[in-house]
Amino acid sequence: MSSQPSRPGLETDLRRGLLDGYELGTRYTVVSNYQGNRGLNGTRFRRQAGSSMEFLEHRDYHPGDDLRHVDWSVMAKREMVYIKCYEQESTPVLDIVIDHSRSMCLRDMDEDQKSTKGRSVLKLLGALYAAARSAHFHVKIWLAGSGVGPAESRTAVQGGCHLFPIPGGHPGSWPIPDFSSEQTLGEAFLERPPSFRPNGYRMLISDFLFDADPAPITQQMAQNSQRCVMIQMLNQSDRSPPEHGSLRVIDSETGETRNVYIDSQLQRQYAQTLENHQAKWHESASRNGCLFVPLTAENVQSRDSLRELEELQIISSSKAATP
Amino acid sequence: MPFFLNPFAFAALSAVPVLVGIYYLRNRFRKRVVSSLILWEALVKSHEGGQKKDQLQLPLLFFLEILAIVCLGFAATQPFFKTTNNRIPVTVILDDSFSLLASETGNGEDSVQQELKEALSELVSRNLYEFEFMLAGEFPSRIGEATARTSREVDAALANWKCEQSNANLDAAIEEVKKMHTGNHRILVLTDEAPSLDYLRQDRELHWISRGKHLKNLAISFAARSPITTAPNQGQQLLVRLDRYAGKEESGTDALPPSSVDILIRRLEDESLIVRNSTRLSPGTSSEIMLKLPDEASGSDLIVEVEDDALQLDNRITLLAEKKAELSVYLSIDDPNYRQLWQEALNVLPQVQINRLPASEADLVISQKDYIPRDEQWHIYCPPQKKPVAFAGPYALSSDHPLVRGLPINNSIWAADPSAGEELYLEIEAERTTAEAQETPPGSPRRARPRSVLRSGQTDLVSETNLRRGGKRIRINLSPEFSTVQLSPPSWLILVVNLIQWKEAHLHGPEFTNTWRNRQTVRFPLDTTEALLTHPSGEKSSIQVIGGQARIETPEVGVWSITSASGGPSGGPATDPWRWSFFALSSSESDLSTATSETFDNWQELESEKRIHFRPFDWLFGLIAFSLVVVCCLFHNRKAG
Numbered sequence: 014m015s016s017q018p019s020r021p022g023l024e025t026d027l028r029r030g031l032l033d034g035y036e037l038g039t040r041y042t043v044v045s046n047y048q049g050n051r052g053l054n055g056t057r058f059r060r061q062a063g064s065s066m067e068f069l070e071h072r073d074y075h076p077g078d079d080l081r082h083v084d085w086s087v088m089a090k091r092e093m094v095y096i097k098c099y100e101q102e103s104t105p106v107l108d109i110v111i112d113h114s115r116s117m118c119l120r121d122m123d124e125d126q127k128s129t130k131g132r133s134v135l136k137l138l139g140a141l142y143a144a145a146r147s148a149h150f151h152v153k154i155w156l157a158g159s160g161v162g163p164a165e166s167r168t169a170v171q172g173g174c175h176l177f178p179i180p181g182g183h184p185g186s187w188p189i190p191d192f193s194s195e196q197t198l199g200e201a202f203l204e205r206p207p208s209f210r211p212n213g214y215r216m217l218i219s220d221f222l223f224d225a226d227p228a229p230i231t232q233q234m235a236q237n238s239q240r241c242v243m244i245q246m247l248n249q250s251d252r253s254p255p256e257h258g259s260l261r262v263i264d265s266e267t268g269e270t271r272n273v274y275i276d277s278q279l280q281r282q283y284a285q286t287l288e289n290h291q292a293k294w295h296e297s298a299s300r301n302g303c304l305f306v307p308l309t310a311e312n313v314q315s316r317d318s319l320r321e322l323e324e325l326q327i328i329s330s331s332k333a334a335t336p
Numbered sequence: 337m338p339f340f341l342n343p344f345a346f347a348a349l350s351a352v353p354v355l356v357g358i359y360y361l362r363n364r365f366r367k368r369v370v371s372s373l374i375l376w377e378a379l380v381k382s383h384e385g386g387q388k389k390d391q392l393q394l395p396l397l398f399f400l401e402i403l404a405i406v407c408l409g410f411a412a413t414q415p416f417f418k419t420t421n422n423r424i425p426v427t428v429i430l431d432d433s434f435s436l437l438a439s440e441t442g443n444g445e446d447s448v449q450q451e452l453k454e455a456l457s458e459l460v461s462r463n464l465y466e467f468e469f470m471l472a473g474e475f476p477s478r479i480g481e482a483t484a485r486t487s488r489e490v491d492a493a494l495a496n497w498k499c500e501q502s503n504a505n506l507d508a509a510i511e512e513v514k515k516m517h518t519g520n521h522r523i524l525v526l527t528d529e530a531p532s533l534d535y536l537r538q539d540r541e542l543h544w545i546s547r548g549k550h551l552k553n554l555a556i557s558f559a560a561r562s563p564i565t566t567a568p569n570q571g572q573q574l575l576v577r578l579d580r581y582a583g584k585e586e587s588g589t590d591a592l593p594p595s596s597v598d599i600l601i602r603r604l605e606d607e608s609l610i611v612r613n614s615t616r617l618s619p620g621t622s623s624e625i626m627l628k629l630p631d632e633a634s635g636s637d638l639i640v641e642v643e644d645d646a647l648q649l650d651n652r653i654t655l656l657a658e659k660k661a662e663l664s665v666y667l668s669i670d671d672p673n674y675r676q677l678w679q680e681a682l683n684v685l686p687q688v689q690i691n692r693l694p695a696s697e698a699d700l701v702i703s704q705k706d707y708i709p710r711d712e713q714w715h716i717y718c719p720p721q722k723k724p725v726a727f728a729g730p731y732a733l734s735s736d737h738p739l740v741r742g743l744p745i746n747n748s749i750w751a752a753d754p755s756a757g758e759e760l761y762l763e764i765e766a767e768r769t770t771a772e773a774q775e776t777p778p779g780s781p782r783r784a785r786p787r788s789v790l791r792s793g794q795t796d797l798v799s800e801t802n803l804r805r806g807g808k809r810i811r812i813n814l815s816p817e818f819s820t821v822q823l824s825p826p827s828w829l830i831l832v833v834n835l836i837q838w839k840e841a842h843l844h845g846p847e848f849t850n851t852w853r854n855r856q857t858v859r860f861p862l863d864t865t866e867a868l869l870t871h872p873s874g875e876k877s878s879i880q881v882i883g884g885q886a887r888i889e890t891p892e893v894g895v896w897s898i899t900s901a902s903g904g905p906s907g908g909p910a911t912d913p914w915r916w917s918f919f920a921l922s923s924s925e926s927d928l929s930t931a932t933s934e935t936f937d938n939w940q941e942l943e944s945e946k947r948i949h950f951r952p953f954d955w956l957f958g959l960i961a962f963s964l965v966v967v968c969c970l971f972h973n974r975k976a977g
Contacts, residue, residue: 116371130371222372251371261365264373271373271380272365279379286375 022126027118027189030132030314031139035184038143041319041328043150043214045105045239071095105239106210107150109141110174111190112219113158113201115266118192119248130248131192133310134218137244139184140319141216144328150214154179157201157219158194172196173205195266199225202233211237218244220251221290227297235301242327243298245291245307252309254283338415341952345412351405359398397971404964411957423466423485424522426543427513428456430479430497431527432471432891433504434649435925438528438549442644448931449499451547452526455935460490465522469493472527473501474854476509477889500649500893502852502922510535510542522939530932543939548931552583552619554597555650555926559640559919560850561629561658572634574601574627574655578642581927582619594618597642599625604637604654604895637895637917650926653919654895655850661843663836664689666698668705669718674816678702681832688836700839711862712806712884714839719756724815726751727792737789738838739798739810743830745790751818754795786811805862806842806884810835846898846916856916858886858898866901870913890918 071084074094084097111117111134118131138154145152154177172194179187194201198219209215215238221227235241254260254275263270273279291307298305308321322328340346370376439447459465466483467490470476480493506525513523522541525531528548535542558577564570576599582592594616601611610633615623629638634657641652665688669675682688695701701709702716709715730750732740790798801809814821822828841847847857860867862884869877872894878901879886890896899913924930 119369119371122368220371222374224374248371251375255366255368259365261367262373262376263367263369265369265371267373269373271376273376273380282379283375286378290375 023118023120023128023131024189026127027131027135028185031135031184031187031189034136034139034141035143036139037136037317037319038140038328039147040331041140041144041323042147042331043107043141043145044326044329045148045150045214069098072098105148105150106213107141107145107152108155108207108209108213108215109138109152110155110157110207110215110217110219110234111138111177112198112217113156113190113192113194114197114219114223115192115194116220116222117246119250119265122250129314130220130246130310133308133313134246135189137218137246137308137313137319141328142184145214147331153210155207156190156194157198157207158196172201174201174207175205197223197225197266199223199230202230206233209233209236209238212239214238214240214242216242216244218246220247221245221294222247222251227294228301231294231297231301231303235303241298241301241303242325243294243303243305244322245294245305246310246313247307248310252284252287254280338417338953341414341416343413345414346409348409348412349406351409352402355398355401355405397968400964400968400971404961404968407957407961407964411954411961414952414954415957416952416954424464424520425468425483425517426459426465426522426524427468427470427517428524428526429470429472429476429506429509429513430494431504431506431525431529432473432497432499432501433922433925434500434502434647434893434920435528435548435928435931436499437649438551438553438646438928438931440549440551440646442646442648448528448547448549449497452545453494455545455547456490456494456524456526457487459524460487467493467524469497470509470513471497471501471891472504472506472509473889473891474503474505476505476512496891498891500891500920501854502920502925528928528931528933530930530934531936535936541939542936544936546932546934546936548933549646549928550584550931551646551928553581553646553650553926553928554617554642555579555581555647555923556640556642556653557622557650557921557923557926558624559653559655559921561638561655564628571631572629574629574638574640575624576627576640577622577624578615578617579622579923579926580617580619581929584929592619594621599627600639600641601627601629601633602639602641603633604639604656607639610636610638646928647926649893649920650922653921654917656895656915656917658849659845661687661840661845662689663687663700663840663843664693664698665691665700665702666693666695667691668695668701668703670704671816674704674718674814677816677822677828678832681829682836684829685833685836687840699843700836709803709807709809711804712842714808714810714842716835717809717811719753719811719813721751721753721756721813721815721817723755724751724753724818725795726818727795727797730790730792730797732790733788738841739789739800739831739834741830741834743834744827745821748823748827749818749820750790750792750797751815752792752795752797752813753815756813845914848916850917850919852919852921854890854918856888856890856896856918858888858914860884860886860900864900867898868901870897872896872918893918893920 071087072095074083074096078096082096082098084095087093087095116130117134118128121127121129142152142154155174156177157174159172159175173196177190196204198217198221215234217230217234221243231241231243234243257275257277259272259274261270261272291305295305304325304327306321306325306327313319319328323330436449436452437444437447439445444450460467463485466485468483469479471479479496482489484490484493504527506527506529510523510525513521522543525542525544527544527546530546531542531544535544555578556576557579559575561572561574564573578597578599580595580597595618597615597617599611599613599615600609601613602609610630611627613625613627615625617623637654637656639652639654644651663685665682667675667678667682667690669678679690682690695703695707696710698713700714700716701707702718704718704720707715707717727750729746729748732743732745734740786796786799786801788796788799790796795813796811797813799811799813801811803809816822821831842859844859844861847859858867860881864881864884867879867881867886869879869888871877872892879888879898881900886898888896888898895915895917897913897915
C-alpha cells in the first residue's frame with residue numbers, strides 16, 4: 014500500500030485542501046464544555062483525583078483507587094479509609110477519526126487529478142486541527158482502515174484504526190493520506206477501534222456510505238467522551254444521482270458495477286434512500302449522545318467559513334472562544 | 337401503385353442507420369464511479385421490474401423518429417398516384433352494324449368486332465381512361481350502367497355489343513356525345529370505316545379505330561313479299577335483290593366471270609324447301625329477282641337464304657306472313673257526289689270495310705254532322721259548305737305530316753267555307769277547356785288545340801284535334817263543287833290513302849311485320865300497362881306500355897314476339913302474340929370495299945396529359961413527418977421534465 018496518493022497532481026490538490034483548512038481553522042477554536050484552572054501539568058482542571066497541589070475534598074475509597082492517595086491520618090482517627098482528592102490538572106484531547114476508505118477521495122468526474130470530496134475532508138481536518146490547537150487541545154488523528162505508517166518507517170500498516178503520524182506543528186510537513194483502504198469504516202472499527210483517551214473530544218469524518226450497523230461505531234465514539242461529533246462528508250453527486258439515461262455505476266471501493274436506467278422516479282427513490290440512511294445514523298448518534306452533522310463537500314470547498322459547525326457550537330471564532 | 341418523380345431522394349433513407357447508430361451510442365451505459373453502491377442496490381433491484389416500461393418508452397421514440405425520417409425521405413421523392421379519379425373520361429361509340437361481323441374464316445374469331453375489342457383492350461391496359469359505351473345503331477343508345485375502368489368491367493359492358501344492325505349512324509352518335517359531355521371528354525369510335533376529313537381536322541378529342549376487312553361478299557340487299565295485285569287472289573310474290581361485291585383481290589379487275597348463285601326459299605317452321613332459284617352474278621353486279629310464291633306458301637313464314645360467305649347475316653333473312661288487317665269505316669255523307677268521292681277512294685284499299693259495322697264500332701267515322709268518337713276512334717268531320725271560297729295552291733304547314741306525304745296540291749284549287757263548322761269548333765273548344773281543368777287520365781294523350789295541316793290564307797282546310805283516350809277528329813273543309821282537288825285523282829286518292837294508312841298505323845299490333853329498323857312500335861289497347869317480349873334467342877323480358885304504345889329496341893336479328901301481360905293482342909286470352917321479323921339488310925354495310933383498317937389518332941396530346949393528371953401526395957408524408965416530429969418533441973420535453 015502506498016503512503017502517498019497514486020498521482021502527484023491529486024496529492025498536491027489534497028495538500029492544498031489541508032493547508033487551506035489549516036489557515037481557515039486558525040480563525041476558530043474548538044468549543045469545550047468544561048471549565049477549570051490551568052495547572053502546570055495540563056491546560057485544564059478536571060474533577061477527579063489528580064496530581065495538582067490544590068486539595069479538593071475527601072471521599073470514600075473505591076476499589077482500584079491509588080493507595081498513594083489514601084489519607085492515612087484520617088483513617089487512623091476514624092478507622093475509615095478516605096481518599097484525598099485534589100484538583101486534577103489535565104490537557105484536553107481531541108481524537109479525530111478519518112474514514113480512510115477510497116470513497117473519501119472520490120475523483121471528480123471532469124478531472125481525474127482532483128477530488129473535491131478528499132480535498133474537503135482534508136480542509137475540514139486542517140481546520141479542526143488548527144481550531145483545536147487554538148483551544149490548547151492535544152490532537153490525535155486516526156485513520157480508519159489501512160493507512161500511513163510511522164513517519165520514519167513510511168510503511169503501510171495493516172487494517173483497523175491507526176494513528177495518523179503527524180510530525181506536529183504546521184501541517185505543511187504532514188504526509189497526505191492516500192485514502193486507499195479497502196476496509197470500510199465499520200470493518201476498521203470492528204477489527205481495531207481507536208484507543209480513545211477517556212473524557213476526550215471525538216470527531217469522526219466519513220461519508221457513512223457503507224452497510225453496517227451504526228450502533229457499535231457510535232457507541233465506540235461516544236463511550237467515555239466529553240463530546241462526540243460525527244461529520245458526514247458527501248459529494249453533491251452522492252446526494253443526487255445523475256440525469257436521465259443508462260448508467261453503469263461502479264463502486265469506488267469494491268469495483269462492483271450495476272447497470273441502471275435513471276429516470277425521475279429513480280431519482281426520487283434515490284433521494285428517499287439517502288434520507289433513510291442518514292436518518293439511521295442520525296438516530297444512532299443521538300441515542301449515544303453524539304452530534305450527526307451532514308456536510309456537502311462542494312460547500313466546504315467553496316466557502317471560506319465553517320458555518321454549519323459554528324451553528325452547532327462545535328467551533329467558534331477565536332474572539333468568542335473561551336480560553 | 338405509387339410512382340416517384342425523384343427516386344434519388346431515397347438516399348435520404350441512409351439517415352436511418354445513422355439514427356440507429358446514434359441510439360446505439362446514446363443507449364450505451366455511461367460509466368460512473370460512485371462512493372458506494374449501498375444506495376443503488378435497492379434501486380437496481382426494484383428498478384428491474386420497471387425498467388421494461390422504460391425500455392418500451394425508448395423504442396417507441398426511436399421508432400417514431402425512424403418513421404419521421406422515412407416519411408421525410410418519401411416526401412423528398414415526390415411520390416404520386418395515377419389516381420382513378422383523374423382518368424380521362426372516354427365515350428366509346430360502337431359501330432353495331434352487321435358489317436363488323438365480317439370474317440375471313442367465318443367462325444368469328446378473326447372478325448372485325450373481335451379485332452376492335454383487342455384494340456380497345458390495349459387502351460384499357462394503359463389505365464389512363466374510364467370508358468362509357470354507346471351503340472351507334474340507327475339511334476344512339478348507351479350500354480352498360482357505370483363507367484368501366486378495368487378489363488373485366490369493359491368486357492362486361494361489351495357483352496351487349498351485338499353487331500346486327502342494318503345501319504350505324506356514327507355521326508349522330510358523335511353529336512350526341514358532344515352534346516352530353518364537354519371539356520376534357522374524349523370520344524373513341526370503333527368501326528370498320530374511315531372517318532370524314534372534318535373529324536380528323538377539327539376534333540382533337542376524337543380517336544378513331546377502324547379494323548375493316550375488304551372481303552368479297554354476296555348479300556341479300558333487299559327482300560319483300562307482297563300480294564300480286566294485277567288480279568285478285570293471285571297469291572304472293574317475293575322480290576329479292578342480290579348484290580355480289582368484289583373482294584380486295586378482285587377489285588380493279590375487269591370482266592370477271594359470273595358465277596352461279598342459288599336462292600333458297602324455305603318454310604320457317606320446318607325449314608322445308610319451297611322454291612330454289614338460280615341466277616348468275618359477276619363480282620360488282622347486282623340482280624333483282626321476282627319469285628311467285630306457291631299458293632300453299634302464301635300464308636307461311638319464310639326464310640330466304642343464299643350461300644354463306646364473309647358476312648353471314650346478309651345471307652339469310654326471315655319474312656313473316658303479313659296479317660291482313662281490316663279497317664272498318666262508317667261513311668255518313670249526305671251529299672251524293674261527295675259521298676261517291678269518298679267511296680271511290682276507299683274502295684281502292686282492300687283492307688277497308690265500308691259501313692259493315694255501326695258507327696259506334698267502326699274504326700273511322702266519316703260524317704258531315706257532329707259526332708263524339710269513342711276511345712281510339714277517329715272522326716273525319718266534313719262540315720257542310722254554305723259559302724265556299726276557292727283557294728288556289730293551299731299549302732301544308734308540315735311536309736312530314738302523315739296526311740300530306742306525297743300530296744301534289746300546288747296547282748289545284750281547294751274550295752272551302754271559312755266559317756264552316758264553327759259551331760262545332762266552339763263546342764270542341766269548350767270541351768277541351770273543361771277537360772284541361774280536370775286531371776288528365778293516365779295514358780291519355782294531352783289534347784291540344786286544332787292543329788292546322790293544310791291551310792290557305794286564314795282558313796284551315798285540313799286540321800286535326802286529339803281527343804281523349806286516343807280519339808282524334810280530323811276536319812276536312814272541302815267543297816267539292818268548286819274544287820279541282822277531287823278532279824285530280826292522285827291528289828284526292830293520296831289524301832285518302834294517307835288517312836287510312838295513318839289510322840292503320842294506330843291499330844293494335846306492331847308497326848312493321850318485316851323490318852330492318854331496330855326500333856319497333858307496338859300498339860296495345862289503352863288499358864294495357866305491361867307487355868311480355870320474347871327475343872329471338874328465347875329470352876323473355878317485361879316492358880312497360882305507356883299510352884297504349886310500347887317502343888322496343890331490337891338489337892338482335894330474328895323473330896320477335898310480344899303479348900300483353902294481361903292477355904292476348906285483342907285483349908282476350910294470351911294465345912296469339914304479335915310477331916315481327918327484324919333482319920339486317922343494307923347494301924352499304926354488305927359492301928365491304930369501303931372498309932379500312934387504320935387508326936386515326938387525334939389523342940397524341942394525351943401522353944403529355946399524363947403528368948397533369950397524376951396526383952402527388954408528398955404533402956401527406958410531410959404532414960406525417962411533421963406530426964411525428966411534434967410528438968417526438970413532446971416526448972423529449974416530458975422526459976426532461
